[in-house]
Amino acid sequence: MKLFRFIVSTEEGELPVIAAAESEEAALQVVDQEIQHNLLIQPKIRDVVLIEKKGIKKSGAGYLIQPRKSYE
Amino acid sequence: MSYEKVWADNQKLNKNEISKLKKDGLTIFDDIPHYAKAGFESIPKDQYMYFKYAGLTVQKPQDKGLFMLRVKVPTGILSDEQAVTLAKIGHDYGRDVLDITTRQSIQFHWVPLEKLTEIFDRLKKVDLTTSEAEGDAPRNVVGNPLAGIDPNELFDTRPVVEEIYRFFQDNPDFSNLPRKYKISVNANIFNAGQAEINDLAFTPATKVIDGQKRLGFNVKVGGGLAAKPYLADALNVFVVPDQVIKVAEAVTTIYRDFGYRKSRARARLKYLVADWGISKFEEKVLELTGPLPAAGHDEISGWNGGFFFGAHPQKQKGLNYIGISVPVGRIHSDDFLRIAELARTYGNGELRTVSSQNLIIPNIPDQVLDELLTDNIFKKFPIHPAHFTGYAMACTGDEFCNKALTNTKDRMEEIAARLDREVDLDVPVRIYMVGCTNSCGQRQIADIGIQGLKLRAENNQLVDAYELFVGGTLIGGGHFNERLKGRIRASVISDVLKEFLIYFKNEKEKGETFFEFKNRLGTEKLQVVLDAILENFDN
Numbered sequence: 311m312k313l314f315r316f317i318v319s320t321e322e323g324e325l326p327v328i329a330a331a332e333s334e335e336a337a338l339q340v341v342d343q344e345i346q347h348n349l350l351i352q353p354k355i356r357d358v359v360l361i362e363k364k365g366i367k368k369s370g371a372g373y374l375i376q377p378r379k380s381y382e
Numbered sequence: 383m384s385y386e387k388v389w390a391d392n393q394k395l396n397k398n399e400i401s402k403l404k405k406d407g408l409t410i411f412d413d414i415p416h417y418a419k420a421g422f423e424s425i426p427k428d429q430y431m432y433f434k435y436a437g438l439t440v441q442k443p444q445d446k447g448l449f450m451l452r453v454k455v456p457t458g459i460l461s462d463e464q465a466v467t468l469a470k471i472g473h474d475y476g477r478d479v480l481d482i483t484t485r486q487s488i489q490f491h492w493v494p495l496e497k498l499t500e501i502f503d504r505l506k507k508v509d510l511t512t513s514e515a516e517g518d519a520p521r522n523v524v525g526n527p528l529a530g531i532d533p534n535e536l537f538d539t540r541p542v543v544e545e546i547y548r549f550f551q552d553n554p555d556f557s558n559l560p561r562k563y564k565i566s567v568n569a570n571i572f573n574a575g576q577a578e579i580n581d582l583a584f585t586p587a588t589k590v591i592d593g594q595k596r597l598g599f600n601v602k603v604g605g606g607l608a609a610k611p612y613l614a615d616a617l618n619v620f621v622v623p624d625q626v627i628k629v630a631e632a633v634t635t636i637y638r639d640f641g642y643r644k645s646r647a648r649a650r651l652k653y654l655v656a657d658w659g660i661s662k663f664e665e666k667v668l669e670l671t672g673p674l675p676a677a678g679h680d681e682i683s684g685w686n687g688g689f690f691f692g693a694h695p696q697k698q699k700g701l702n703y704i705g706i707s708v709p710v711g712r713i714h715s716d717d718f719l720r721i722a723e724l725a726r727t728y729g730n731g732e733l734r735t736v737s738s739q740n741l742i743i744p745n746i747p748d749q750v751l752d753e754l755l756t757d758n759i760f761k762k763f764p765i766h767p768a769h770f771t772g773y774a775m776a777c778t779g780d781e782f783c784n785k786a787l788t789n790t791k792d793r794m795e796e797i798a799a800r801l802d803r804e805v806d807l808d809v810p811v812r813i814y815m816v817g818c819t820n821s822c823g824q825r826q827i828a829d830i831g832i833q834g835l836k837l838r839a840e841n842n843q844l845v846d847a848y849e850l851f852v853g854g855t856l857i858g859g860g861h862f863n864e865r866l867k868g869r870i871r872a873s874v875i876s877d878v879l880k881e882f883l884i885y886f887k888n889e890k891e892k893g894e895t896f897f898e899f900k901n902r903l904g905t906e907k908l909q910v911v912l913d914a915i916l917e918n919f920d921n
């Protein structure tokens with residue numbers, strides 16, 4: 311199992327989405343599900359990008375979600 | 383071991399720290415022969431971290447028993463027999479490929495577990511090592527690849543590098559640091575040691591002491607790239623060469639004893655320096671070293687990006703060095719061997735590795751220089767490379783790296799080759815590509831950084847794509863490049879870059895570098911330019 315960090319760009323701005331899945335493709339489906347489930351009004355999505363991935367160890371894994379700095 | 387592990391009773395150590403307390407990383411060299419006999423399956427997964435101390439990473443896919451193996455090359459200097467040994471290791475165990483890294487080391491891939499002890503023996507015979515080339519220990523000491531022959535060096539740093547390397551290498555007092563630890567020693571006035579991106583850097587400086595002008599170093603601490611890059615801060619101290627070891631030991635002791643061991647994500651020295659502030663850090667250093675003079679006059683007068691192409695006179699009259707382009711640092715073992723042979727025939731056998739992933743042959747007498755340059759090898763590895771190919775760098779990428787989202791080396795080579803054919807510039811543009819948010823290809827200090835990601839395409843598949851960053855440098859203490867909005871598919875990245883660079887060509891002033899151009903126009907303007915270019919592509 312891996313942890314994937316996505317950025318979903320919409321007309322209103324960027325949404326960070328984290329997905330745990332076996333593969334990049336499965337993670338992408340998780341992203342879609344989370345957006346559909348969590349947002350009452352579906353945003354106009356410009357693009358969806360995977361920008362980071364890491365293995366999930368026994369001790370866990372995570373990402374700190376914060377706006378990207380200009381050099382990140 | 384002659385020190386107390388003052389962190390040992392800390393309740394909040396991360397898992398690696400607990401393991402390192404039970405077993406020192408360097409003991410992996412005792413285990414490897416047993417694992418080699420019993421087979422790859424015999425290695426418990428929790429032991430993989432120890433292989434790092436032997437300069438080894440389990441290569442993906444992780445079940446094939448193959449390793450990436452890294453060999454240290456302090457300040458990039460290889461003797462004839464060392465260079466030949468590396469070429470032969472590449473041939474015999476590494477499928478004929480050598481990679482020159484951005485820290486002047488040499489990396490091999492596809493190295494089988496059962497061959498490791500043979501390789502260690504071969505390396506030992508020529509005084510080379512993989513030990514601590516990875517792991518939470520002092521890594522390869524980088525520095526001026528022209529040390530001792532450089533007309534632009536304040537003094538020869540080879541003895542200082544040698545002293546530091548021998549002091550820390552396999553020293554059990556420093557084999558358990560919180561995280562990787564990078565030292566740079568350089569006296570080239572164009573910052574060949576890339577001081578600002580190292581944990582501890584010694585940079586060229588002068589100071590009048592007791593009426594006498596002394597040559598030595600100023601000191602910077604706490605730099606590093608990675609996903610959270612940080613430029614090193616200056617300590618207000620001046621160090622003469624024979625005091626360098628004292629300062630290096632002090633800084634490293636502070637890092638060992640006070641560096642953070644709870645979270646590996648916060649374990650690099652830069653976090654400690656940021657939390658303490660540079661003044662407190664300096665006080666602690668001086669407590670250990672005793673008084674040192676205040677910083678001297680900084681003799682750095684620019685940054686050459688680590689590029690040394692062409693044939694140039696050395697400081698020794700009648701001798702020359704040639705800087706050779708090795709595209710993205712990857713070279714076939716036969717070619718490496720051929721270059722080593724030329725170094726022996728025409729020079730003194732020495733070969734030098736450069737942080738820009740290139741090579742230098744030093745010590746070529748005037749009278750044979752032209753003859754040397756007629757060799758066919760320089761058609762493949764030119765000393766005056768085309769601008770883009772010569773100044774491109776790339777990290778390992780998805781071929782071997784588990785974190786990578788995209789290809790890097792092949793893609794970078796393709797892009798650079800096309801740009802060389804289609805965009806003719808009067809200045810080089812340094813383009814560095816990485817396959818993720820990390821920085822093994824030093825993306826943050828490139829003129830144009832390219833960072834890999836995956837983009838959702840119409841068919842709901844993820845495809846390779848890239849983001850661009852503009853205006854990185856280490857000039858004037860350094861500046862990280864800035865991200866431009868817009869994700870660019872791999873299928874059009876070379877088209878987009880071509881248009882972007884044609885705009886640069888048309889709008890730049892004569893001799894203006896990309897960094898100067900970006901500062902003159904501003905990032906916002908370059909964003910407008912990229913937006914307009916992207917509109918013309920099916921991206």
Ligand code: SF4
Pocket residue numbers: 777778779780783784785786787816817818819820821822823
């Ligand atoms: S920058 Fe990322 S993709 Fe490239 S080698 Fe480093 S970790 Fe791997």
